[in-house]
Amino acid sequence: MRARSAGRSLGAGGRRMADAVLFEFLHTEMVAELWAHDPDPGPGVHREQRHTRVPTATCSASASCPPGCGALCVRKGQNMSLSVLEGMGFRVGQALGERLSRETLAYREELDILKFLCKDLWMAVFQKQMDSLRTNHQGTYVLQDNSFPLLIRMASGLQYLEEAPKFLAFTCGLLRGTLCTLGVKSLVTASVAALPACKFQVVIQKS
Numbered sequence: 001m002r003a004r005s006a007g008r009s010l011g012a013g014g015r016r017m018a019d020a021v022l023f024e025f026l027h028t029e030m031v032a033e034l035w036a037h038d039p040d041p042g043p044g045v046h047r048e049q050r051h052t053r054v055p056t057a058t059c060s061a062s063a064s065c066p067p068g069c070g071a072l073c074v075r076k077g078q079n080m081s082l083s084v085l086e087g088m089g090f091r092v093g094q095a096l097g098e099r100l101s102r103e104t105l106a107y108r109e110e111l112d113i114l115k116f117l118c119k120d121l122w123m124a125v126f127q128k129q130m131d132s133l134r135t136n137h138q139g140t141y142v143l144q145d146n147s148f149p150l151l152i153r154m155a156s157g158l159q160y161l162e163e164a165p166k167f168l169a170f171t172c173g174l175l176r177g178t179l180c181t182l183g184v185k186s187l188v189t190a191s192v193a194a195l196p197a198c199k200f201q202v203v204i205q206k207s
Helices: 002-037 080-101 110-126 158-167 169-181
Strands: 051-054 132-135 140-145 186-192 198-204
Touching: 002 080, 080 110, 080 158, 080 169, 110 132, 110 140, 110 169, 110 198, 158 169, 158 186, 169 186, 169 198
Parallel strands: none
Antiparallel strands: 051 186, 132 140, 140 198, 186 198
16 A cells, blocks of 8 residues: 555656656667667767767748758758757657647747746756856857756766767757747757766857
């Protein structure tokens, strides 16, 4: 009887933890499957000043996000597997943007939308909030996660930084897709200097 009560006491919190574990497992399997067919990280993935960066395409959609918005304009030399992951994340971000935004107040300011990503979106996907949000007040925002869940299981050390783009591309798409649903065109990139911390830079594309 006590065991049954204890099981019930887990409630929504226990389910959220289980959902997070399942998502991390699914993401790991997606990465493994893609790189099993294309193990080369590609010339588009590189280290700059000991940083690993993940380049992504811009969202050229209008506020209504018509069909084709999620199509990626892959840069020359960019690894196709990263593009596939970014595209998957984009479509998930679109869906989450539609569902989560209905549960909150209407967003009127650009900064409010970015705060929504750091709090509501991050909590829905990773069961935590982003650690910091900075902006230059000119359309560029830096979202920092000091312990990004998809990088925690990777061993620390510079030799593993080259593997980081595989675990960041999906989330770049996730952010871009959510912004797209909210009517914001953006360019999203990610960088890692020391695992498991990472930064996502969001540049708003003014019309």
